[in-house]
Amino acid sequence: MKTRLMLAVTALLLLVTVNAQQVxxxxxxxxxxxxxxxxxxxxxxxxxxxxxxxxxxxxxxxxxxxxxxxxxxxxxxxxxxxxxxxxxxxxxxxxxxxxxxxxxxxxxxxxxxxxxxxxxxxxxxxxxxxxxxxxxxxxxxxxxxxxxxxxxxxxxxxxxxxxxxxxxxxxxxxxxxxxxxxxxxxxxxxxxxxxxxxxxxxxxxxxxxxxxxxxxxxxxxxxxxxxxxSEIPRGADIQRNYPMEEPITKEVRAKAFDKNIQIPAVGAAYRTPGFRQRDAYVLEMISAYLSDGRSSKLYKKMVDDQKQALQVGAFSIPQEDYGMYLVFALPVGETSLETLISEMEEEVAKVREELISERDYQKLQNKFENRFVNSNSSIQGIANSLARYHMLYGDTELINKEIEIYRSITREEIQSAAEKYLKPNQRVIIEYLPEEKMEN
Missing domain, CATH: 3.30.830.10 (Metalloenzyme, LuxS/M16 peptidase-like)
Known part of the structure; x- marks a missing residue:
């Protein structure tokens, strides 16, 4: 009961703060x-x-x-x-x-x-x-x-x-x-x-x-x-008609080489929807759930508990037409890249197959409330947001109401988005290797 009361009080305080910060x-x-x-x-x-x-x-x-x-x-x-x-x-x-x-x-x-x-x-x-x-x-x-x-x-x-x-x-x-x-x-x-x-x-x-x-x-x-x-001449209307990508339906394997590194990395990359779509917001929440902070699922498991990774993260990279989603890790010692892929997939699979806990869901909501408040904490930040929301999202008022999108996302939607976009047959596994390991 005490925990529920504290969560309710925290949510109320954040609501008051957000409403007070209307732009x-x-x-x-x-x-x-x-x-x-x-x-x-x-x-x-x-x-x-x-x-x-x-x-x-x-x-x-x-x-x-x-x-x-x-x-x-x-x-x-x-x-x-x-x-x-x-x-x-x-x-x-x-x-x-x-x-x-x-x-x-x-x-x-x-x-x-x-x-x-x-x-x-x-x-x-x-x-x-x-x-x-x-x-x-x-x-x-x-x-x-x-x-x-x-x-x-x-x-x-x-x-x-x-x-x-x-x-x-x-x-x-x-x-x-x-x-x-x-x-x-x-x-x-x-x-x-x-x-x-x-x-x-x-x-x-x-x-x-x-x-x-x-x-x-x-x-x-x-x-x-x-x-x-006002006297600057109007230009011709700009038409954009970029080609659409075929869906990825089978896992792809790729290698890249970097002369500047000694420790390899491995990542599972997914193509995701453009940032105007609701599912893009859901994927942002999934990345925060998996890897935002030391108590996140991937960090606690692979860095703290199992000592398999020097670094691990899940990132949603928003873009207008398509997004990119990357889950990546750097190994500790002799940990193989395949082990890292398997361990990361295990955590992603849990999101696909079961609802996250109510406690984790509330932590996510609080985290995004804080992000929203901080994004409007400076004049420079506000100017950037106003321009971005109008030009790229087509809705300037998102500067005040975008948090409502995150608030409305349910645990069921989180599971559904993971199942829709983060499946093994939709990923590209990228081995990012020191250049000296290149094979003939």
Missing amino acids: AYEEYDLDNGLHVILHQDNSAPVVTTSVMYHVGGKDRTEGRTGFAHLFEHLLFEGTQNIPKGKWFEIVSSNGGSNNANTSQDRTYYYEVFPSNNLELGLWMESERMLHPIIDQTGVDTQQEVVKEEKRLRYDNSPYGQLLPVLGKNLFKVHPYKDPNIGYMEDLDASTLDDVIAYYNKYYVPNNAVLVVAGDIDIPSTKKMVQDYF
Whole structure:
């Protein structure tokens, strides 16, 4: 009775906290198709301006991979009104910071300024959208930057090839088969006309969302947005029709080799639904159940109790069209990779075959409540979430109501999703080995 009472009190407190953290926002469209979201929070004199473009690594043609990631760098080169190499200097000299990142599905740029520099942030993002200078010198410079990043993060980083290996083995025809950073030979083969055409197609207002969040005044911010963005021409509507993958119906075995590691790894990879689908949320809960924290099922069993693994984890990797799901482990001593596969499958099978306990279910619910609260704990986080929920999920209000999806997921749904997506005949077993073990 005492345990039930404590769980009830904890759930009530979390509910009160979540409801108190409702994110208020206003959204509208400019005539050129740019979607604008404004969030006012005057608790600190800071403002985030950000633009998310619906373009990522998957948006490419064969032989021209990596353009979205190239543009992540290229659009800091300079504009008609921002001299080459001065972007970061302007931001830092005005008390701000900025960055950008690219996934397979979107590219995100943002600046954080003292709120008295809001107009500067809006001007800079409008410059990036309307007046970038894209020339051969800039392309050559940023190609070298991308190559160095690839060497640092992928080629020379232990286990750095794991994500590209997953994509290569889970997808045969969809663009997710190729790495987000692209292939260097594709960038080398591209022409300046290729790069300009890519920009003109994807970096247009009707393929973007602008978010302004923080210490702002809504009416004056609307006027600045109108002044700086309304005259940017609308682009052509973008059509996406990527090929669908055939289901995996028989276990596949693959090997990959990494010169940067001494300890091998093994993983069972599964193709899962895109993140808009309800089952993607269920799979997130399954990964947390299996491997989030030292008390999780896989960690306690294989690391603590049986001393078979140095590290073990289950990860749901969300993407727009298809997700990827990976259960992986690194062995201790002479533990074989086949033993690790067997032990991991045993825990996944339990989720497929029986309901998780009510106690474990309540722990999961509390964990996702905490995640939800933390995701809205900073202005930068809120700006990113607003952009992402609108652009990729088609529902900005998920910033307030996504937790209701997790709350509504039942133990029966958890079992059903594991049975639907995480069966042995649907997996790719990947042995990730030190390069010296390569066989002829």
